[in-house]
Amino acid sequence: MRKKEFIYGLIFISPLLIGLVVFTAWPLIYGISLSFYESRGMLPPRFVGFQNYIELFQRGLTATIFYNGFYYAILAVPIGLALGLGLALLLNNNFKTSGLFRTMIYLPSVVPTVAMVMVFLLLFSPTGGIIDIITRALGLGSPGWLGDPNLAKLTYVIWAQWGVGGSTLIFLGGLQNIPRSYYEAAMIDGAGSIRRFFSITLPLLTPTIFLNFLFAVIGGLQLFTQAFIAPGPANSTTTPVVDIYQQAFSYFKFGFASAESIILFLLILGISIIIWITQKRWVIYEQ
Amino acid sequence: MNNKKKYKKIIWLIALIAVSSVFVLPLLTTFLDALKTTSEYYLNPNPFILSGGAHWDNFIKIFSEMPFFRELGYSTLYASLSTIGVVLSSSLVAYGFSVMRWPGRDKLFFIFLAFSTMIPGITLTLPLYQIFKSFGWLNTYLPLIVPAYFGGGMFNIFIFRQFFRQIPISYVEAARLDGANEFYIFYRIMLPLARPALAVVSIFQFFGAWGDYMGPLIYITDNHLYPLSVGIQMFEAVPNTSGVTPWPYIMVASLYMAIGPIIVFALIQKQIIQGLNFQGSIT
Incomplete structure (x- = not known):
């Protein structure tokens, strides 16, 4: 039976194995090899060794582009997690109206990114957008948002919070998994609501926070759609993926773009490993 | 009080x-x-x-102002065909990773899961573009649909696997004693029991493809083949004959694009809260 199950197991996972070889392993190896070649239009590519990588690191723009990517991930991810958790705490009760509020907060997160960008381009328009009307009414003046190189990245961070309902929903699932008896025991011991949050809720949510954090950082570093459709002035919002896309498909520098994409991969791999290792210090798994 | x-x-x-x-x-x-x-x-x-x-x-009026019907059609085609592939193949693979017992199974699963989340999409897209180009697949939806049939994404496999693990193994063993083969058990017993996972995976995949912008942007170059996501953006980027961007129409198109996911996700919120529960899932 054991041997039969092993063979059947292999048969069942065979679509994945084929897929991983054809659509992941092969492209990855091919991509690495591409990064050592120079694309020359109609001519066959020429082997240039580490030339693309050297060029990438010598280019002044590279630092700006990776800074833009990190700026977004470092700001948008923690803010998103804190907001998501805060809203989940606000919604985690048995009041009848909670369902309605939950729906209203969750739904923007399912709006397709392109549609979201279109909506926010108008909303944040410095000429008559509703945000402009509000900031002027509050005496905050008329910020240029995407038109202002100092504000453009921050604008994406603000836009991203509209989609915070997705993590709110995941946190709600996590909250509902915490046994009520823990809170009852803590209340008998005289723990107040703040103490209960820090001693029960937060520690037991750390696995949820951890996975949300990991996925959000990986996703945040790959920001594309907003930065591509609605870029800020000069290169103030060019993210690594936008630059890779443009190098490959606008300037046809496939080798250079591949090198940049390999660096992005190594960065994400490194950061993921660091997050994964440090989780042991702060993530609490119930046994 | x-x-x-x-x-x-x-x-x-x-x-x-x-x-x-x-x-x-x-x-x-x-x-x-x-x-x-x-x-x-x-x-x-x-x-x-x-x-x-x-x-x-x-x-x-939007239907005559922009090629809305055609783009809607391509979006639906891409979303449906990739969803069928993802559901079929991720459930099949998940069965091999949960019901079937073989040495190293869970380790291999998490290596695949971890690795696939850490490779940025663009790192694979550049070489895949060249590969699909050599297949003659550029300007078709094949690069966006065919890979869905080979594994269907580790995260979707993960969702099915979590679900299959909750189903008592005695169901499977009873069926085996009755002489049912593994594919029969998978198709007639396990898959119907995993209906909530089926719903969550197919809805996420459908609307993921529905809103996908980068995929079609890279593989589809003929603007007569654009789906809605790229179409809307082109509508914004290229002003109309009078030289202005027709914002009201873009808002109409955005609403049409968003209404599907909004309605469906409003209906299945509760299943998502239960189905996408990460707590203690890394075991």
Whole structure:
């Protein structure tokens, strides 16, 4: 039976194995090899060794582009997690109206990114957008948002919070998994609501926070759609993926773009490993 | 005590009304902007001022103003065909990773899962573009659909695997004693029991493809083949004959694009809360 199950197991996972070889392993190896070649239009590519990588690191723009990517991930991810958790705490009760509020907060997160960008381009328009009307009414003046190189990245961070309902929903699932008896025991011991949050809720949510954090950082570093459709002035919002896309498909520098994409991969791999290792210090798994 | 509870509830209510109106405001202004004519929008962009009344016919006129039907068709085609592939193949693979017992199974699963989340999409897209180019697949939807049939994504496999693990193994063993083969057990016993996972995976995949922007942007170069996501953006990027961007129509198109996911996800929120539970899932 054991041997039969092993063979059947292999048969069942065979679509994945084929897929991983054809659509992941092969492209990855091919991509690495591409990064050592120079694309020359109609001519066959020429082997240039580490030339693309050297060029990438010598280019002044590279630092700006990776800074833009990190700026977004470092700001948008923690803010998103804190907001998501805060809203989940606000919604985690048995009041009848909670369902309605939950729906209203969750739904923007399912709006397709392109549609979201279109909506926010108008909303944040410095000429008559509703945000402009509000900031002027509050005496905050008329910020240029995407038109202002100092504000453009921050604008994406603000836009991203509209989609915070997705993590709110995941946190709600996590909250509902915490046994009520823990809170009852803590209340008998005289723990107040703040103490209960820090001693029960937060520690037991750390696995949820951890996975949300990991996925959000990986996703945040790959920001594309907003930065591509609605870029800020000069290169103030060019993210690594936008630059890779443009190098490959606008300037046809496939080798250079591949090198940049390999660096992005190594960065994400490194950061993921660091997050994964440090989780042991702060993530609490119930046994 | 009772009074204190009442106050708490009122404060809670006010806080949530304030928060949720912030979330709903963009949808409301989009809707109001969608009711203007383009010239009315440029005369007064404030969404709350409808100087010329509500032009409900914008929601119909869009079909002649932009190639909306065709783009809708391509979006639906891409979303449906990739969803079928993802559901078929991720459930099949998940069965091999949960019901079947073989040495190293769980380790291999998590290596695949971890690795696939850490490779940026673009790192694979550049070489895949060259590979699909050599297949002659550029300007077709094949690069976006065919890979879905080979594994269907580790995260979807993960969701099915979590579900299959909750189903008592005795069901499978009883069926085996009755002489059922593994494919029969998978198809007739396990898959019907995993209906919630089936719903969550197919809905996420469908609307993921529905909103996918980068995929079609890279592989589809003929603008007669664009799906809605790329079409809307081109509509914005390329102003109409009078040289202005027809914002009200773009808002109409955005609403049409968003309404499907909004309705479906509103209906399945509770299943998502239960189905996408990460707590203690890494074991």
